[in-house]
Each structure stands twice: as C-alpha cells, then as structure tokens.
Amino acid sequence: MDKIWLVIQREYLSRVKKKSFLLATLLTPLIFPAIMGIFVWIALEEKGNQSLRIIEVVDESKLFFLESSEQYAFSFSDRDPEEAKDLVKKGDRYGYLLIPAINLKDPQGIVYYGNENPNMSLISYLESNLKKKIEEQRLFEAGIDPKIITDVRTSVDIKSITLDQKGGEKVSDATVNYAIGFLAGILIYMFIFIYGTQIMQGVIEEKSSRIVEILVSSLRPFQLMLGKIIGIAGVGLTQLLIWIVLIGTLTTLVTGYLGMQMPQEQAMELANMEVGAELPSTEMGEILQVIQGIDFVSIVSTFVFYFLGGYLLYGALFAGIGSAVDAPSDAQQFMLPVTVPLIVAYMGLFVFVLQDPNSTTSFWLSVVPLTSPIAMMGRISYGVPFWELALSMSLLILGFLGTTWFAGRIYRIGILMHGTKPSYKTIWKWLKSSH
Amino acid sequence: MMLETRKLNKTYGQNIALTDLDLKVPNGIIFGLLGPNGAGKSTFIRIINQIIDADSGQVLIDGMELSPKHISQIGYLPEERGLYKKMKVWDQMLYFARLKGLSKSEAKERIHRWLSKMEMLTWRDKKIEDLSKGMAQKVQFISTILHNPPLLILDEPFSGFDPVNAGIIKDEILELKKQGTTVILSTHRMESVELLCDQVALINQSRKILDGTIRAVKNSFRPEVYSVSLEHLKKDIPAEWSAKVVDGVWSFTLPLSGKSPNQLLGELMTYGEIVRFEELVPSMEEIFIHQVKSMQHG
Structure with missing residues (x-):
C-alpha cells in the first residue's frame, strides 16, 4: 500500500509540477471565450469595413419591393438582362437578381447572378423576403388582410412540472436539463480520452526506457499500474477543480464588473433583449426557478462518481494497451475496442439519451458499464429512478474491477516484452497464462 | 546473504529458458554468472528479483523460501538501464530508494552521502536527460545500492563506463564485498570476471554447464x-x-x-x-x- 502511494505521488507531482500543466489548466477555460471573442470581433470589423453592396433587381411583374439593409442596397430597374449582367461583370453592381413574371402559386425562375459565390446569408435573406412578399400578395388576393395573420401569430410556452414521489412539485425545463446532460457527458468523454492517453503514454515511456524492470523489482506490476492510474486521476481532478474555481470567479467578476459599469436602464435593456421583450421578469424568474429546482448536490455527486468510474474503467484498458506495445504508433491497432464503445456512448448521448432520456435504448446505454459514464449524465438531470441508478453504478464498479483485472493480466507480461509486435492472439495468451 | 536455487525451471511457450538450474552462491563473495545471450541469465535474475515466477523449483535465501519481504534486501542493476528522463537526479534516487522501503529521512541522508562521495552533489537538481551517459550510469548504480542490500545483482555493470569510471565502480563493488555484500555479476567481459569473481557459473541453452571457483574451473580445463x-x-x-x-x-x-x-x-x-x-x-x-x-x- 505504501508503495502504491509512492507511485501515486510521483505520477501526480511529476505532471502537476510541469509548466505545460499550469498553462493548459489556466488557458483552456479561456480558449472558448477567446475564440468567440475573436469571431465577434472579426464579424464586427468586417461589417464596419464593408462598402454597401448594390444589387440590381429587375422585377418584371413589378410586384416586389426589397428593403435595403446595412449591407445590401437594392436598385430596381427595367434593364435588359445582358446589360444588367455586364454591370455585374464590370463591378458596378455586386449582383443581379432577376424576377421574371411568375405564377405566384408556383414561383419558378428567379435567378441571382453574381461575380463571386453568393454567401448563404444573402441568398436566405433574399429568399425569406421574397417568400414573405409572395405570401402577403396571395393573402391579399384571397381577400385576407395580412395584418390579421400577424395578429393571430401566438407564442406558446409550456411550463413543465415534474411530480416527485413525495408529492412535491418541481418546475423543470427541458433546455436546462439538456444543457446539463450535454455538458457533463462531453466533459466525461473528453476526460477519459485525454487522461486515458496520458496513462498509455506513461506506461509506454516506462516500458521503452526500461525503467519498468527496476520498478517491478521493487513492487508488483499491479501496484505500479494502479498507482499510475490513480495518480493521473488526481491530476485530472485537480484540473477540473481549478477550472470550476476559475470559471466561477471569472463569471462573478465579469458580471459584477458589467453590473457596475452599465447604467440601470441599459442593463435592463440587455436583459430584455436576451430573454425576449414580452416576458422579461417572469421568464427570468422561471429559469431561476428551474435552476433552483435542480438537485445540484445529487447531480454533482453522480457526476463525480461517473467521472471517476468511467475514467478508472477505461484507464485500466489504456494501461493494458500501453503495456503491450513498444511505441505509441503501435498502439493504434489496439485502440479500436476502446474507442468504439466510447464513441457509441458519445453518439448515443446525442441521438437517443438527450432526445428521450427514458427510452429503452437510453436505459441500456446508461446501464452498460462501457457506455454508462457518458450516457447516464444525459439522463441524470431529468431524474433517474433509484433502482436504475443503483444498478448502473454497481455495474460500473464491477466493470472497472473487471477491466482492471483484465488489464492487469496483460500489463504484468506486456511490460517485460520487448521487440515483439503483439497481436490479439498473443495478448489472449498472456491473459490466460499464469505468469 | 546466501542464495541457493534447486531445480529451477522456466519455459515461455515453446522456449525453454531454464532447465533444472541448481546454483549455490555463498555469502559475501562475488559470483560471476556467465553465458551467451539467450542462455537464461536474465530469466534467472528476474526470478530472483520476483519479477517473474519459476514454473517449478525453489529459491532459498539464507535457507528460507524467497518471498516479498526479500525485495528490500536485493539491489538490482538491469542490463538495460532506465531512468525517468525528465526527473531530477535527487528526486529519482529518492523515489527508487523509497520504493525499496527506506524512510524519507534515511533515504535523503544516504543520497547526500553517496552524491558527495562520488563528487556529484552539484548534479542533484539536474534532469537525467541533461546528464552524460556515464553520469546517468553512476546515478543508476548509486540508486541500486542506496538501500544497502545484502544481495546485489549487477547485470553488465561496466557497460557504458569509460575506463576511469569503470575503475571507480569496480572499487565500489570490491568495497561492498568487503562489507559483506553478496554480489552476483552477470557479464560477458571475461577480464572483469577473472579480476573480480570468486566463483562462477556458466549457463548455456538453459542449463548450467559448469561452476565453481575460478581456480577449480580453470584446473578442470587444464x-x-x-x-x-x-x-x-x-x-x-x-x-x-x-x-x-x-x-x-x-x-x-x-x-x-x-x-x-x-x-x-x-x-x-x-x-x-x-x-x-x-x-x-x-x-x-x-x-x-x-x-x-x-x-x-x-
């Protein structure tokens, strides 16, 4: 036990002390906001720099009027098509839109000419505008005032309340639950891959540099493997903890700063813009209510459980693979059995679990140990019956005990084998051999 | 420490690594383990270090069956040396010494003593990857003997050393012998065998062909x-x-x-x-x- 502890310490400290760890830990939470910031900045910059693009419109039926926007101006004329095309070619016009006299019931033959490939936003802008105009025109022809339609348009918002067994009522919201499941699932998926790979590389380093020969003369291979897996888990948890603290403080600081900077009105306006003008205070309150309704303690504790459980389960397999090969490039052929269930879980999270958390497929995905760490996170915020959670958790514990035993048997032989490229067959032999 | 093996057998699939190996290494001598590559020396050494188990046969240390408690009493320098490249000399030695069961304070004191004896104190915070090969070998050698093992197994201890450093290591081995350490020396270098070893055993194709004191072996081949x-x-x-x-x-x-x-x-x-x-x-x-x-x- 003492020796495992020594290995854990070394594996942990040698990674946490690295400058690259500090850098990655501090920078990763900033990467996404930074990328978003850069995109927004570029978009704003582009908008500011762009000269107004003029589009020649030849409307043969004279039915349409397109409003100019900040980016595009529309010039209506009766020019000959060839003449209009020439204007585009010469660069006097950005594009040329030809609307022939069309049958409103089946509008065909509208063409856009341009020098460059038109961007999606322009085309969809034109399409939606024309569509609106055609619809209005047809309503008008049918004798209906388009205003009535605008009047009739209603927005429906269902407030959903979950009844729990004790008879309590809880406001829930599919979007919030979706977001929680989505984030937690992805986080576990990434963690397993990133740190699993670190385990594998660590094992390969010890094996190829022959340190392992000295190590296993001092402790049992199984202790060495376990120490490495646990030590690296500690690194991951540390990173997660730093991120939580960092993001928490940053958010508080930023919101606090914005709150100070903005005059009251403007802040209100901003809030309204985000939430939608009609229901400013009530909707905000509802979201708060939903968030309050979520049992964060149970979500966080199950998250930590599946986070660790999934990592341990796959970590052992990564260690087993690392022990079987001499170099990371040889590891590819054995990665398949590890990556396939992970990807199945990941895809299953989006295709099944988040769509319908209570379907049969979702149930099985969240119970089978290889997929449960990711799939269960998609269900957890919707509430999972106790027995299902208990089943899934105990199977996960059994699962990681199983993979650890399995990997341990490969590991104890693999780490001492040099220069042979093992196949699945030889690994199967190692698995069965007594020593 | 006295080592004895009785009818040691080991096979890997089709390959026979050891066949009925009987060896007796008396206390306090330097014992030369000779044999061409693939003869079974490494297998023997790995069994003594409890890295692998024999298929059958006995290993006795001072008359007692080999067990995990002997791990801290054996020092092992493998032929293929290995150190963590990114680790500092001091941390590396501390790690190996503690894995062999030394307390932190005891280990630190001994590392300090050995580094100053070998005039390597200035190297303590250097990473292994920044050392010359000879220096790294010295670090490895010291790491092997830090816990004062009564049984020392050295596999090609002189490879990678220049003649001066090889001389230093040779003197250290003789010094350890004087202090009562039993040394098993596996090597191809016959000149170091004649110079250092009291007894030898020659292993070939998984079997012991001959053993005894150098004098006796030579006499039998006069x-x-x-x-x-x-x-x-x-x-x-x-x-x-x-x-x-x-x-x-x-x-x-x-x-x-x-x-x-x-x-x-x-x-x-x-x-x-x-x-x-x-x-x-x-x-x-x-x-x-x-x-x-x-x-x-x-």
Whole structure:
C-alpha cells in the first residue's frame, strides 16, 4: 500500500509540477471565450469595413419591393438582362437578381447572378423576403388582410412540472436539463480520452526506457499500474477543480464588473433583449426557478462518481494497451475496442439519451458499464429512478474491477516484452497464462 | 546473504529458458554468472528479483523460501538501464530508494552521502536527460545500492563506463564485498570476471554447464600441456616436438602424457638448459568459448 502511494505521488507531482500543466489548466477555460471573442470581433470589423453592396433587381411583374439593409442596397430597374449582367461583370453592381413574371402559386425562375459565390446569408435573406412578399400578395388576393395573420401569430410556452414521489412539485425545463446532460457527458468523454492517453503514454515511456524492470523489482506490476492510474486521476481532478474555481470567479467578476459599469436602464435593456421583450421578469424568474429546482448536490455527486468510474474503467484498458506495445504508433491497432464503445456512448448521448432520456435504448446505454459514464449524465438531470441508478453504478464498479483485472493480466507480461509486435492472439495468451 | 536455487525451471511457450538450474552462491563473495545471450541469465535474475515466477523449483535465501519481504534486501542493476528522463537526479534516487522501503529521512541522508562521495552533489537538481551517459550510469548504480542490500545483482555493470569510471565502480563493488555484500555479476567481459569473481557459473541453452571457483574451473580445463623453451642444447630434440628456433632458443609445447610435471622437467633438463617451463592454463574466455561452441556442435 505504501508503495502504491509512492507511485501515486510521483505520477501526480511529476505532471502537476510541469509548466505545460499550469498553462493548459489556466488557458483552456479561456480558449472558448477567446475564440468567440475573436469571431465577434472579426464579424464586427468586417461589417464596419464593408462598402454597401448594390444589387440590381429587375422585377418584371413589378410586384416586389426589397428593403435595403446595412449591407445590401437594392436598385430596381427595367434593364435588359445582358446589360444588367455586364454591370455585374464590370463591378458596378455586386449582383443581379432577376424576377421574371411568375405564377405566384408556383414561383419558378428567379435567378441571382453574381461575380463571386453568393454567401448563404444573402441568398436566405433574399429568399425569406421574397417568400414573405409572395405570401402577403396571395393573402391579399384571397381577400385576407395580412395584418390579421400577424395578429393571430401566438407564442406558446409550456411550463413543465415534474411530480416527485413525495408529492412535491418541481418546475423543470427541458433546455436546462439538456444543457446539463450535454455538458457533463462531453466533459466525461473528453476526460477519459485525454487522461486515458496520458496513462498509455506513461506506461509506454516506462516500458521503452526500461525503467519498468527496476520498478517491478521493487513492487508488483499491479501496484505500479494502479498507482499510475490513480495518480493521473488526481491530476485530472485537480484540473477540473481549478477550472470550476476559475470559471466561477471569472463569471462573478465579469458580471459584477458589467453590473457596475452599465447604467440601470441599459442593463435592463440587455436583459430584455436576451430573454425576449414580452416576458422579461417572469421568464427570468422561471429559469431561476428551474435552476433552483435542480438537485445540484445529487447531480454533482453522480457526476463525480461517473467521472471517476468511467475514467478508472477505461484507464485500466489504456494501461493494458500501453503495456503491450513498444511505441505509441503501435498502439493504434489496439485502440479500436476502446474507442468504439466510447464513441457509441458519445453518439448515443446525442441521438437517443438527450432526445428521450427514458427510452429503452437510453436505459441500456446508461446501464452498460462501457457506455454508462457518458450516457447516464444525459439522463441524470431529468431524474433517474433509484433502482436504475443503483444498478448502473454497481455495474460500473464491477466493470472497472473487471477491466482492471483484465488489464492487469496483460500489463504484468506486456511490460517485460520487448521487440515483439503483439497481436490479439498473443495478448489472449498472456491473459490466460499464469505468469 | 546466501542464495541457493534447486531445480529451477522456466519455459515461455515453446522456449525453454531454464532447465533444472541448481546454483549455490555463498555469502559475501562475488559470483560471476556467465553465458551467451539467450542462455537464461536474465530469466534467472528476474526470478530472483520476483519479477517473474519459476514454473517449478525453489529459491532459498539464507535457507528460507524467497518471498516479498526479500525485495528490500536485493539491489538490482538491469542490463538495460532506465531512468525517468525528465526527473531530477535527487528526486529519482529518492523515489527508487523509497520504493525499496527506506524512510524519507534515511533515504535523503544516504543520497547526500553517496552524491558527495562520488563528487556529484552539484548534479542533484539536474534532469537525467541533461546528464552524460556515464553520469546517468553512476546515478543508476548509486540508486541500486542506496538501500544497502545484502544481495546485489549487477547485470553488465561496466557497460557504458569509460575506463576511469569503470575503475571507480569496480572499487565500489570490491568495497561492498568487503562489507559483506553478496554480489552476483552477470557479464560477458571475461577480464572483469577473472579480476573480480570468486566463483562462477556458466549457463548455456538453459542449463548450467559448469561452476565453481575460478581456480577449480580453470584446473578442470587444464589440457596438461606445457610450454617449454631451451637453450644450449646438449642433444637433438625429437622432430615430432616440432620446435621453433629463435636466437638459439628452442620453443615447443609438450603434453604431460601421464608423467608428473617434475618427471617431465627432469627429462627436459637432459636436453639442455631450461629457459621456460610453464603450464598452458586456459583463460576464462577460452573456456567460455570452448564450452559454448562444443555445445553448439555437439
């Protein structure tokens, strides 16, 4: 036990002390906001720099009027098509839109000419505008005032309340639950891959540099493997903890700063813009209510459980693979059995679990140990019956005990084998051999 | 510490690594373990280090069955050296010493003592990857003996050292022997065997071919042939001795052919004046090569 502890310490400290760890830990939470910031900045910059693009419109039926926007101006004329095309070619016009006299019931033959490939936003802008105009025109022809339609348009918002067994009522919201499941699932998926790979590389380093020969003369291979897996888990948890603290403080600081900077009105306006003008205070309150309704303690504790459980389960397999090969490039052929269930879980999270958390497929995905760490996170915020959670958790514990035993048997032989490229067959032999 | 193995067997699938290996390594000697590559030496060493288990047979240490408690009493320097490249000298030594069961304070004190003895204190915070190969080898050697193991297993301890450092390591090994450490030395370098070892065992194709003190081994391979030089001949030398003459000195080799050396010498004195009369003793290297080759052909 003492020796495992020594290995854990070394594996942990040698990674946490690295400058690259500090850098990655501090920078990763900033990467996404930074990328978003850069995109927004570029978009704003582009908008500011762009000269107004003029589009020649030849409307043969004279039915349409397109409003100019900040980016595009529309010039209506009766020019000959060839003449209009020439204007585009010469660069006097950005594009040329030809609307022939069309049958409103089946509008065909509208063409856009341009020098460059038109961007999606322009085309969809034109399409939606024309569509609106055609619809209005047809309503008008049918004798209906388009205003009535605008009047009739209603927005429906269902407030959903979950009844729990004790008879309590809880406001829930599919979007919030979706977001929680989505984030937690992805986080576990990434963690397993990133740190699993670190385990594998660590094992390969010890094996190829022959340190392992000295190590296993001092402790049992199984202790060495376990120490490495646990030590690296500690690194991951540390990173997660730093991120939580960092993001928490940053958010508080930023919101606090914005709150100070903005005059009251403007802040209100901003809030309204985000939430939608009609229901400013009530909707905000509802979201708060939903968030309050979520049992964060149970979500966080199950998250930590599946986070660790999934990592341990796959970590052992990564260690087993690392022990079987001499170099990371040889590891590819054995990665398949590890990556396939992970990807199945990941895809299953989006295709099944988040769509319908209570379907049969979702149930099985969240119970089978290889997929449960990711799939269960998609269900957890919707509430999972106790027995299902208990089943899934105990199977996960059994699962990681199983993979650890399995990997341990490969590991104890693999780490001492040099220069042979093992196949699945030889690994199967190692698995069965007594020593 | 005394090591004894009885009928040790080990196979890997189709490959036989050890066959009924009986060895006796007495306390406080340097024991040379000889044999060509693939003979089974590494397997033997791994079994003693409890890295792998024998299929059958016994390993006794001071008369007791080998068990995990012996791990802290064995020091092992593998042939393929290995250190964490990114780790500092000091941390590396501390890690290995503590894995062998030393307390933190004890380990630190001993590392300090060894580093200053080897004049390496300035290297303590250097990473292994920044050291020369010889330096790294020294770090490895010290790491092996930090926990004062009564049994030391050294696999090719001199490879990678320049002659000066090889000399330092040799002196350290002799010093450890003086303090009572039993040393098992596995090597191909026969000159270091003759210089250091008290006893040897030769392993080939998974079996022990011969063992004993260097003297006994050599004696058993005496061809009983003498190299003789004579001058001032009193009578003609038989032609079948096919002697060569250089500056009036006649040199040839002569088997004892059942006589005692003194009888042979007496006989030779009748031919002239004896300049040289020396038994042709084979070197360990010659015995080694001869034995291995004769097995290949036989």
